Amino acid sequence: xxxxxxxxxxxxxxxAVPVLAQDQSSQTQPPATKTDNAxxxxxxxxxTREGFWGHLNPFARKKYVARxxxxxxxxxxxxxxxxxxxxxxxxxxxSRAQQGIQLASAKANEADxxxxxxxxxxxxxxxxxxxxHTRIGNVEKxxxxxxxxxxxxxxxIRFKPGQTVLSKNAKEALDEMATPLKSQRGYxxxxxxxxxxRGQAAIANSQKMAESVVRYLVLNxxxxxYRIYLVGMGNAPTPATTATDAKTKRTTGGxxxxxxxxxxxxxxxxxxSTSNQAK
Numbered sequence: 001x002x003x004x005x006x007x008x009x010x011x012x013x014x015x016a017v018p019v020l021a022q023d024q025s026s027q028t029q030p031p032a033t034k035t036d037n038a039x040x041x042x043x044x045x046x047x048t049r050e051g052f053w054g055h056l057n058p059f060a061r062k063k064y065v066a067r068x069x070x071x072x073x074x075x076x077x078x079x080x081x082x083x084x085x086x087x088x089x090x091x092x093x094x095s096r097a098q099q100g101i102q103l104a105s106a107k108a109n110e111a112d113x114x115x116x117x118x119x120x121x122x123x124x125x126x127x128x129x130x131x132x133h134t135r136i137g138n139v140e141k142x143x144x145x146x147x148x149x150x151x152x153x154x155x156x157i158r159f160k161p162g163q164t165v166l167s168k169n170a171k172e173a174l175d176e177m178a179t180p181l182k183s184q185r186g187y188x189x190x191x192x193x194x195x196x197x198r199g200q201a202a203i204a205n206s207q208k209m210a211e212s213v214v215r216y217l218v219l220n221x222x223x224x225x226y227r228i229y230l231v232g233m234g235n236a237p238t239p240a241t242t243a244t245d246a247k248t249k250r251t252t253g254g255x256x257x258x259x260x261x262x263x264x265x266x267x268x269x270x271x272x273s274t275s276n277q278a279k
Contacts (some may be wrong), residue, residue, distance in 0.1 A: 041098055092269065149188060149261035153177055159254030161196065164208040166216055177260060180222040189223065189260040191230045198235060205254065207232030213256050 155177050157170040165176070179186065193210030195202045210230050217223045 058187040097276060149263050152187070152262045154260070155258045157209075157256040157258065159209050159256070161253055162205075163254065164205070164212050166212055170213075171216065174216055174258065175221075177258065178223060180219055181221065181223060183258075184262075187227065187260060187262045189217065189228045190257075190261060192257045192259075193230075193232045193255075194234070194236065194257070195232075195254050196235060200234075203232050203234035205232075206234050206256075208253050209256050213258060 072106075118197075155173050157166070157173060159167075159170075191210045191213050193206035193208075193213075195206035195209065197205065210232055214225075214228050214230050217228065218225055
């Protein structure tokens, strides 16, 4: 019985020694020093005290192993969290950078479009200025020549001696000349009557023939009276029409010369309508 008791005491002492060594080694572990690292904490320090059993303790308990490995697990978890946070920050920075690039590209495209629009407006303004300059030049030219009437067409109406009534052929000739004048402006009609005979009788007869022509133009073609200039020339000589004729010739019968004279007002009107259509 004494032997059994002694054996139990020896066995209990043998088991208590390793536990005491483990507690002492854990209590005497040197404090960690702070250094710069990813977690901002001091690196893990190995246990410098090996205890009673040396490198390997066959009687190490679960709590002791867990206590030794827990800091490692904590550091691993912290590193995972830091890696995840860094990855998220990198994605956020990249996203903001892409947004900034897209915004800058959009602003650049908008600026380019504004520049193109400004160039187009400048070109249009230059074209309008050129058109205005051309039109002003045309207007100045027309105004300068406003009283310069140039012969356009000329018609001769024949009368039988002693008659002042228009014949059918005379009316057709006047219709052909006067019909286009309804849509025109900037013209005058010159009517000169010539009659055979002498003195005031010839003048009066030529005046009557010219008046019959004017009356037909006013009543049948609505030509304003202020556009018609009438004169009875009597038996006044007229310029020769060919080089072989005499320098002047006298009328042997009754006739009326109707001349259409135009200035540049019609040209100005056509230029203005063209400019309005271009706009």
